[in-house]
Amino acid sequence: MTESDPSRAIKVLVVDDHPVVRDGLRLFLTVTPGMCCAGEASNGEQAVQLCAEVEPDVVLMDVIMPGMDGVTATRLICERFPRTRVIALSSFDDRVFIQQMIQAGAVGYLLKNSSMEMLAEAVRAAHAGKSTLSPEQVRLLAAAPQAAPGVDLTEREQEILELMAQGLTNSAIARQLVISEATSRFHVSNILAKLGASNRTEAVRMAIKRGLID
Numbered sequence: 771m772t773e774s775d776p777s778r779a780i781k782v783l784v785v786d787d788h789p790v791v792r793d794g795l796r797l798f799l800t801v802t803p804g805m806c807c808a809g810e811a812s813n814g815e816q817a818v819q820l821c822a823e824v825e826p827d828v829v830l831m832d833v834i835m836p837g838m839d840g841v842t843a844t845r846l847i848c849e850r851f852p853r854t855r856v857i858a859l860s861s862f863d864d865r866v867f868i869q870q871m872i873q874a875g876a877v878g879y880l881l882k883n884s885s886m887e888m889l890a891e892a893v894r895a896a897h898a899g900k901s902t903l904s905p906e907q908v909r910l911l912a913a914a915p916q917a918a919p920g921v922d923l924t925e926r927e928q929e930i931l932e933l934m935a936q937g938l939t940n941s942a943i944a945r946q947l948v949i950s951e952a953t954s955r956f957h958v959s960n961i962l963a964k965l966g967a968s969n970r971t972e973a974v975r976m977a978i979k980r981g982l983i984d
Contacts, residue, residue: 780805780827780893782807782828783817783821784799785814785831785835785840786832787813796810798890808824809823814839814840814846817843818850821854829854829855832858833870834860834956840860841874841959845874848875848876855877855896856875856876857893861882867879877895877899877902878903880892927961927964934958935983965977
């Protein structure tokens, strides 16, 4: 394969907290005709900032990252840069993650062990405005229980919601509950999705209004 012509290529922003993953994706974009790497970010906050600077056509977005996670970053990018398409690229084939990313505005969800051919096809489809969800993922989402927002919190999520109301950060919650920070972020993202909130403050306010916490 030959290098892409940057002036005509699909501009792709790579977002992942692992340098090795970013290196691999950059190489993939360099050697795939019709694509180029428009930039790299190690967390969601950097991704949002770079979208304003480089105006990518497509973003390959990790889901779990330190700081701003992929769900929040995807929601902000889709709101602020409607021309940019986001594809989730994750190690986890989890219904909750898929559901959260699609609700945030992602047009597709791929696993990191996907082939180069699948990844290239997904980028081209996203650039064309098409969904890149697999039939299996569509069936998984269709089978998901449709509970009313805010009424299906697990016992652990309820516990974390109360700690959020006390102003504890993800790392502080992780220390208090003796769980990893990644697990803490995962639960917080679930809580935001179930409440239909865009951030922690809004989630706490909605929870109080609905009587979920004092």
